[in-house]
Amino acid sequence: MSYASVVDVLAGKIAVDETVTVRGWVRTRRDSKAGISFINLHDGSCFDAIQAVVPAELPNYSNEVQKLTTGCSVAITGVVVPSQGKGQSFELQATKVHVYGWVEDPDTYPMSPKRHSMEYLREYAHLRPRTNITGAVMRVRNALSQAVHRFFHEQGYLWVSTPIITTSDCEGAGEMFRVSTLDMLNIPKTDKGEVDFSEDFFGKEAFLTVSGQLNVESYACSLSKVYTFGPTFRAENSNTSRHLSEFWMVEPELAFATLDDIAGLAEAMLKYVFKAILEERPDDMAFFAERINPDAISRLEAIVNNDFVHMDYTDAIEILKNCDKKFEYPVEWGVDLQSEHERYLAEEHVGAPIILKNYPRDIKAFYMRQNEDGKTVAAMDVLAPGIGEIIGGSAREERLDVLDQRIEEMNLPKEEYGFYRDLRRYGTVPHAGFGLGFERLVAYVTGVQNIRDVIPFPRAPKSAEF
RNA sequence: UCCCCAGUAGCUCAGUUGGUUAGAGCGGUGGACUGUUAAUCCAUGUGUCGUUGGUUCGAAUCCAACCUGGGGAGCCA
Numbered sequence: 076m077s078y079a080s081v082v083d084v085l086a087g088k089i090a091v092d093e094t095v096t097v098r099g100w101v102r103t104r105r106d107s108k109a110g111i112s113f114i115n116l117h118d119g120s121c122f123d124a125i126q127a128v129v130p131a132e133l134p135n136y137s138n139e140v141q142k143l144t145t146g147c148s149v150a151i152t153g154v155v156v157p158s159q160g161k162g163q164s165f166e167l168q169a170t171k172v173h174v175y176g177w178v179e180d181p182d183t184y185p186m187s188p189k190r191h192s193m194e195y196l197r198e199y200a201h202l203r204p205r206t207n208i209t210g211a212v213m214r215v216r217n218a219l220s221q222a223v224h225r226f227f228h229e230q231g232y233l234w235v236s237t238p239i240i241t242t243s244d245c246e247g248a249g250e251m252f253r254v255s256t257l258d259m260l261n262i263p264k265t266d267k268g269e270v271d272f273s274e275d276f277f278g279k280e281a282f283l284t285v286s287g288q289l290n291v292e293s294y295a296c297s298l299s300k301v302y303t304f305g306p307t308f309r310a311e312n313s314n315t316s317r318h319l320s321e322f323w324m325v326e327p328e329l330a331f332a333t334l335d336d337i338a339g340l341a342e343a344m345l346k347y348v349f350k351a352i353l354e355e356r357p358d359d360m361a362f363f364a365e366r367i368n369p370d371a372i373s374r375l376e377a378i379v380n381n382d383f384v385h386m387d388y389t390d391a392i393e394i395l396k397n398c399d400k401k402f403e404y405p406v407e408w409g410v411d412l413q414s415e416h417e418r419y420l421a422e423e424h425v426g427a428p429i430i431l432k433n434y435p436r437d438i439k440a441f442y443m444r445q446n447e448d449g450k451t452v453a454a455m456d457v458l459a460p461g462i463g464e465i466i467g468g469s470a471r472e473e474r475l476d477v478l479d480q481r482i483e484e485m486n487l488p489k490e491e492y493g494f495y496r497d498l499r500r501y502g503t504v505p506h507a508g509f510g511l512g513f514e515r516l517v518a519y520v521t522g523v524q525n526i527r528d529v530i531p532f533p534r535a536p537k538s539a540e541f
Numbered sequence: 542u543c544c545c546c547a548g549u550a551g552c553u554c555a556g557u558u559g560g561u562u563a564g565a566g567c568g569g570u571g572g573a574c575u576g577u578u579a580a581u582c583c584a585u586g587u588g589u590c591g592u593u594g595g596u597u598c599g600a601a602u603c604c605a606a607c608c609u610g611g612g613g614a615g616c617c618a
Contacts (some may be wrong), residue, residue, distance in 0.1 A: 105577050113577050126578075144569080160576050182569040182587090183551050188579060189567060191552070194610060249617065286618090311616055312542055324618060403614090414614075456618095467618060510618030525611090536542095537609090 082121035084165055089155045096152040097125060098168065098175075100205055103188050104143045112140055114172075116151060119210055122358035127151045127156065127167040127506070140172050144181040145188050146205065149174050155230060168357065193295050193528050200541045208366070212529050215352060216517045222351035222376065223325055225512075226344050232327060234302040237287030239306060242279050243491060250310040251282035252320075277467075282307035287326050288496055288508065289442075292310035292471060295328035295506050296498050302327035305511075312536050316525040317462060319514060321534040328508035334444075334453035334470045337507040338430050341457055341466050342383045344511075349375045352520055359521075368522035375520065384425045386453065388412075388434045392422055411438045414463060421458040428459045441481045442495075444470035444505075455509070462519045468509020475499035 079095040099118030110131040117124040153167035196203040203209040256276040263271040287303035307324045331354035363371040395406040436452040459465035517529040527533035
């Protein structure tokens with residue numbers, strides 16, 4: 076007798092009349108007084124649960140099987156048969172039901188087999204993976220993650236694990252979390268009365284990384300095609316449906332590349348992973364189309380089959396100035412685009428993801444490559460309808476004199492950029508890369524509105540339970 | 542961090558223009574019925590009405606502060 080996962084049985088991988096054991100958690104139980112009970116069992120291997128038909132003849136039928144409630148963990152041994160009822164291809168004619176664990180008090184078990192709000196499920200982050208929706212989100216998340224790695228692998232990129240702890244506070248992407256082993260009740264001080272970080276674990280101030288970009292650039296400038304995929308931390312007090320304090324980011328970096336090269340790379344990558352999801356997770360996507368967004372599948376298909384719209388910032392400004400829409404914030408060349416402007420461009424003007432390029436240099440980071448016009452930098456954002464920015468990237472300034480000039484203009488501490496400047500001093504090459512917010516990608520694909528529901532245990536300001 | 546909204550049963554919500562015993566559906570439990578599918582039908586229990594303080598003869602209801610959650614903004618991915 077062998078074990079099988081639910082997906083194997085439902086997909087017909089187990090021969091009819093073969094006896095197998097499936098293990099998982101009860102979703103619902105329905106009794107027929109004619110002498111059988113129906114148990115729907117899920118194990119996470121696919122969207123659907125398997126139906127086991129349990130006859131009253133089993134020795135533990137009345138004292139155990141009929142007492143099973145949602146959430147109980149069981150192993151059910153039975154014969155695989157074509158289902159007599161509708162709703163499933165195969166089912167299990169049970170010969171044995173073993174109960175691993177009961178639900179202590181069915182009346183207060185938080186995951187009842189009915190619709191719960193996403194906010195409610197978030198309060199039970201340890202139990203919500205047992206629900207349809209969180210299970211589906213996590214399978215899609217996994218498939219996206221695998222597809223990202225596969226895409227870059229097939230394209231000849233190396234996955235570089237950049238450090239999570241950094242002693243550089245100049246990564247230029249926002250507030251950082253401090254990493255310290257100092258006794259907070261007895262902090263060592265210098266003669267000047269400042270915190271003496273030489274006493275700290277690393278002998279200097281340390282933080283959690285806000286981006287692997289600066290580090291991965293050094294690997295791009297030697298291994299040519301690289302990417303990072305790992306956790307990222309921002310100590311920003313952002314309370315929105317699209318920000319997390321801890322999130323995962325994909326950051327490819329490509330040597331000998333221009334802005335258009337990585338714009339093309341971003342488009343190819345998104346199409347590749349969307350196609351993978353449509354092929355690998357049709358069950359979960361069908362659920363999202365039914366319950367979250369009717370267009371969940373069709374819009375991915377449309378993206379896969381159409382070219383992205385590429386647009387210069389300057390042209391976008393003209394479109395915004397000349398459209399009928401009334402904006403709260405006025406549009407003028409040189410201003411950073413507001414959410415309402417990005418939404419108009421992606422949702423109304425194009426109705427699909429859009430790549431905006433060549434932003435004014437004064438609103439962008441120091442490391443972005445200056446264009447010949449002297450006014451703009453080779454930066455790009457990919458804006459997705461409903462989410463906003465899911466990718467931000469740029470060509471990197473590879474000319475040392477131009478980079479130094481930018482560092483000075485922005486009053487940044489030049490001495491802190493030693494290794495970054497070295498890359499420009501020794502065999503510099505043009506290179507470019509971008510950052511993809513992985514949870515924003517998952518949110519976009521699934522249609523789930525709040526980013527806190529597409530990561531297992533969300534961390535956000537005033538929120539780090541579990 | 543700023544603006545707006547909400548917090549009533551295990552869940553989803555109604556209600557209370559300040560006044561005795563607080564309402565429904567679902568879930569749970571008991572029963573009926575049925576190869577059932579979030580089954581159906583009957584019966585049944587459930588509440589510091591977010592927290593603290595104030596106004597009042599009386600507060601779940603009015604006021605204030607706080608907490609938590611949601612929507613929007615900023616910061617960004």
